[in-house]
Amino acid sequence: MSEPTIVTVLRADHQAGLHSEPHRPNRYCGECAAASAQQEPVQVGWVVTDPDGNVVDSGGVSEAHAVAWLGELIDNAQTEGDN
Amino acid sequence: MAGIPNTLISNVLNATTPTGASGAPGTFTAFAGSAMKVRLNSTSSTASANGTQLTGTGYTAGGTAVPAASTASSGGTAVTLPATSALSWTNGSGGTWSIQSFDLTDSAAARSWFGDFNGAPVSIANGNTFTIAVAGISIGLL
Numbered sequence: 028m029s030e031p032t033i034v035t036v037l038r039a040d041h042q043a044g045l046h047s048e049p050h051r052p053n054r055y056c057g058e059c060a061a062a063s064a065q066q067e068p069v070q071v072g073w074v075v076t077d078p079d080g081n082v083v084d085s086g087g088v089s090e091a092h093a094v095a096w097l098g099e100l101i102d103n104a105q106t107e108g109d110n
Numbered sequence: 111m112a113g114i115p116n117t118l119i120s121n122v123l124n125a126t127t128p129t130g131a132s133g134a135p136g137t138f139t140a141f142a143g144s145a146m147k148v149r150l151n152s153t154s155s156t157a158s159a160n161g162t163q164l165t166g167t168g169y170t171a172g173g174t175a176v177p178a179a180s181t182a183s184s185g186g187t188a189v190t191l192p193a194t195s196a197l198s199w200t201n202g203s204g205g206t207w208s209i210q211s212f213d214l215t216d217s218a219a220a221r222s223w224f225g226d227f228n229g230a231p232v233s234i235a236n237g238n239t240f241t242i243a244v245a246g247i248s249i250g251l252l
Contacts, residue, residue: 072228072246076239083238086229089212092188093114093251 115221116157144217148197148242149173151211152231155224161211166203172219174199188250198241199234207234212247223249 072088123129125138149172151161163171178194191214201207209232214223225247234240 070245071243073232073243074241075232075234076241077235078237078239084232086227086232088190088246088248089225089228090188090248090250091113091214091223091225092249 113157113225114223115155117220118222119157141216141220141222142218145175146222147173147175147215147217147219148192148247149213149215150199150207150209150240151213152208153210154226155211155213155221160213160221160224164199164203164207164209166201166205166207168200168202169207173213173215175217183250186250186252188248188252190245190248192242192244192246194244196241196243196246198239200239201234201236204236206236207240208232209234209240212242214247214249225249 070088071085073086074082075084077083121139124136126135128134129136149160150164150169152164153161155161163169163173165171174197176192176197178192180189180191180193183189209227210230211224211226213221215221232240
C-alpha cells in the first residue's frame with residue numbers, strides 16, 4: 028500500500044486519539060488501514076450521464092477472464108451434477 | 111458468465127496442439143486486421159453466442175471501433191481497453207436501454223472476448239449517455 032497524503036490525514040486522526048488501537052511505527056493500526064481502504068480511489072469502468080453532463084450512475088471496471096469463465100463453467104457442471 | 115467464446119477456445123487449442131499436418135501445430139485463424147469493436151448487449155453473452163444487441167438511434171449495429179492500440183500484455187498481465195479515449199453512446203432510441211454485457215469483436219464481427227458489465231444491468235434513459243472509461247474493460251487469462 029502506498030503512503031501518499033492520505034497517510035498524513037490518517038496519522039493525524041490517529042494522533043488525535045480518534046482510533047482506539049495503539050500506534051505501531053511505520054504501520055497502520057487496523058482502523059487506519061480500514062479508513063485507507065475506504066478512501067483509496069476505485070477505478071471507474073463506466074458512467075451514465077444526463078444531457079447536462081451530470082453523472083447519474085457509474086460502475087467499476089468490467090472484466091473478462093478466461094479462468095473466471097472456466098471456474099463458472101465448473102461450478103455450473105457441479106450444480107447440474109448435484110441435481 | 112464472462113470470458114472467452116468457444117470459437118476462440120478451439121482456435122487457441124488447435125494452434126497450440128498437434129492438430130496440424132503430421133503432428134505440427136494447427137493454424138491459428140487470425141482476426142481481421144482493422145480496429146476491433148465493442149458491441150453492447152441487453153442480455154448476457156455466452157461462450158456460444160452473442161447477447162442481444164442494442165437497437166435504436168445512438169447505437170450502430172456491430173458496435174463501435176476502439177480508438178487506439180491498447181498496451182500489449184507482458185508477463186501475463188491483462189489488457190485493458192479502450193486506450194487513450196473513452197467510448198460513448200447516447201441513447202436516442204426513444205426508450206430506455208438496458209445494457210447487460212459487451213462483446214469484443216474484430217472488424218468482421220468475429221468474437222474474441224465477452225463479459226457482463228460490472229453492476230449490470232445498466233439503465234440508460236432516453237437522452238442519457240453511456241460511457242466506457244479508458245481502461246474500463248480488463249481482459250485476461252488469469
